[in-house]
Amino acid sequence: MKDLAFKDHFSKGSEGYATYRPSYPLELIDKLAELCAAQNRVLDCGCGTGQLSVLLAERFDEVIATDASSAQIAKAKKKDNVIYRTALAEQSGLADESVGLITVAQAAHWLDLEKFYKEVTRIARPNGVLALITYGVLHVEGAVDALVQQFYYQTIAPYWPAERQHVENSYQSLPFPFAEIKVPTVNMQEFWNLDELIGYFNTWSAVKEANKVLGFNPVDQLRVVLLPEWGHPETKKKITWPLSIRAGKIKNQ
Numbered sequence: 001m002k003d004l005a006f007k008d009h010f011s012k013g014s015e016g017y018a019t020y021r022p023s024y025p026l027e028l029i030d031k032l033a034e035l036c037a038a039q040n041r042v043l044d045c046g047c048g049t050g051q052l053s054v055l056l057a058e059r060f061d062e063v064i065a066t067d068a069s070s071a072q073i074a075k076a077k078k079k080d081n082v083i084y085r086t087a088l089a090e091q092s093g094l095a096d097e098s099v100g101l102i103t104v105a106q107a108a109h110w111l112d113l114e115k116f117y118k119e120v121t122r123i124a125r126p127n128g129v130l131a132l133i134t135y136g137v138l139h140v141e142g143a144v145d146a147l148v149q150q151f152y153y154q155t156i157a158p159y160w161p162a163e164r165q166h167v168e169n170s171y172q173s174l175p176f177p178f179a180e181i182k183v184p185t186v187n188m189q190e191f192w193n194l195d196e197l198i199g200y201f202n203t204w205s206a207v208k209e210a211n212k213v214l215g216f217n218p219v220d221q222l223r224v225v226l227l228p229e230w231g232h233p234e235t236k237k238k239i240t241w242p243l244s245i246r247a248g249k250i251k252n253q
Contacts, residue, residue, distance in 0.1 A: 019199060020196065020199035020200045020202070020203050021048070021049070021051055021200065021203060022051075022135070022188050022190045022200070022239070022241060023051060023055075023188070023190070024051060024052050024055055024105070024133075024188060024243070025186060025187075025188055025189070025243075026055065026058075027186050028055075028133070028186055028243060028245070029055045029056060029058060029059050030059070031183055031184075031186070031245065032056070032059070032101065032103065032131055032245075033059040033060070035101065035129045035131065035181060035183070035247055036100045036101045036129055037100070037127060038100055039059055039060045039061060039100075040060065040061045040062065040100060041060065041061065041062045041063075041064070041098065041099050041100060041101075042056050042060045042062070042063050042064070042099060042100065042101040042102070042103065043063075043064045043065075043066065043092060043094065043099045043101070043102045043103070043123065044056060044063055044064070044065045044066070044103045044104075044105070045066055045067075045089035045092070045102065045103065045104045045107065045111075045116075046066075046067055046068075046089055046104050046105070046106075046107025046108070046110065046111070047065035047066060047067045047072075047073075047076065047084070047105075048067055048069075048072050048076075048105075048106075048107070049072055049075045049076045049077060050065055050076035050077040050079075050082065050084070051077070051105070052103060052105040052133070053065035053076070053077070053079075053082050053084075054077045054079045054082055056082075056103065057079045057080075057081045057082050060081075060101070061081065062081050062083070063079075063081060063082045063083070064083050064085065064092075064094065064099070065082055065083065065084050065085070066084075066085045066086070066087040066088075066089065066092060067084075067086065067087075068086065068087070068088050068089070069086070070086045073085070073086050089104065089107070089111050089116050089119070090111065090112050090115040090116045090119050091119065092119055092123055094123045095123070096122055096123060097122075097123065097124065097125045097126070097128075098123055098125070099123055099124060099125065099128065100124075100125050100127075100128050100129070101128065101129050101130075101131065102120055102123070102124065102128070102129070102130045102131070102250075103130075103131045103133060104130075104131070104132050104133065105133040105134075106133065106134055106135065106167070108132040108134070108166075108171060108174060109134075109163040109164070109166040109167060109171070109174070110163060113174065113175055117177060117178075120250055121250055121251060124250040124251060126251060127249065127251075128249075128250045128251065129181070129247060129248065129249060129250065130178060130247065130248055130250050131183075131245055131246070131247040132171050132174070132176070132245070132246040132247075133243070133244070133245050133246075134166075134167050134170060134171050134243075134244055134246075135167075135188050135241040135242065135243045135244070136167060136168060136170060136241060136242045136243075136244070137149075137152055137168065137241070137242075138200075138239055138240065138241045139239070139240045139241075140197070140237055140238070140239055140240075141237050141238040141239075141240075142229070142237060143229045144226055144229045144230055144237065147222070147225055147226055147229060148226075151201075151218075151222050155218055155222070156204070156206045156207060156210060156218065157206075159206040159207070159209040159210040159213065160205070160206040160209075161205060161206075161209075164206070170185075170242075170244035170246075171244060171246045172246075174246070176246060176248060178248030178249060178250055179248055179249045180246070180247065180248045181247040181248055181249060183245040183246075183247050185242060185243065185244055185245075186243050187240050187241065187242060187243060188240070188241040188243045189238060189239065189240050189241075190238075190239045191236040191237065191238055191239070192236060192237065192239050193233060193234050193235060193236055193237075194223065194226060194227065194230050194233040194234075194235075195233060197226075197237075197239065198219055198222070198223050201219045201222065202217070202219055207219055
């Protein structure tokens with residue numbers, strides 16, 4: 001299927017995206033389930049390769065997972081009660097009042113929010129909930145972290161799309177016309193070796209843009225700089241991302 005018209009930063013390299021993006025904690029899934037009166041049907045918009053979708057399927061009877069990129073959908077993780085579709089978040093193709101929870105993980109900043117919120121209002125059941133989920137800048141344990149922060153805030157900073165600012169401020173700058181529900185911040189964690197971390201950096205849209213502009217991949221240079229501080233490259237280090245949920249009741253019964 002041909003990709004739909006959207007800001008596409010991830011179709012190329014979708015296999016790396018599926019392999020190297022961090023996993024969401026089950027604590028997040030439990031918090032999302034607690035927001036809903038019934039755990040029957042959820043829509044996961046901008047699902048990418050299904051990192052969140054398959055976890056939602058542990059708590060919800062049916063997960064409809066959509067992404068505008070057919071390349072991402074093709075690499076998505078399979079699960080019996082997850083139905084993948086290539087669709088814009090702003091045009092879900094679902095029936096009126098058909099889902100109790102709508103999630104958007106690490107993708108809301110790419111959407112046409114005015115159109116998306118109209119679609120959300122149409123397809124949400126009474127007392128339905130919308131959750132915009134984002135994780136911020138990572139931290140690596142030990143002395144390596146200072147080099148990682150320098151890479152993010154200096155080396156690669158000019159190459160991020162403007163929308164990245166919304167991730168950095170936990171989506172607080174996005175318009176959100178719904179009655180907000182306070183959800184505590186949780187952390188995502190992984191234990192990665194050096195090449196797993198490098199693989200993650202290579203999924204960044206800013207890295208792809210820098211590679212295009214500069215003619216070389218700055219992550220290759222970063223690996224050389226990190227190696228003396230890392231020690232043996234197979235050593236696993238704790239990686240942490242602050243995870244934020246902006247949730248709201250879409251419409252009251």
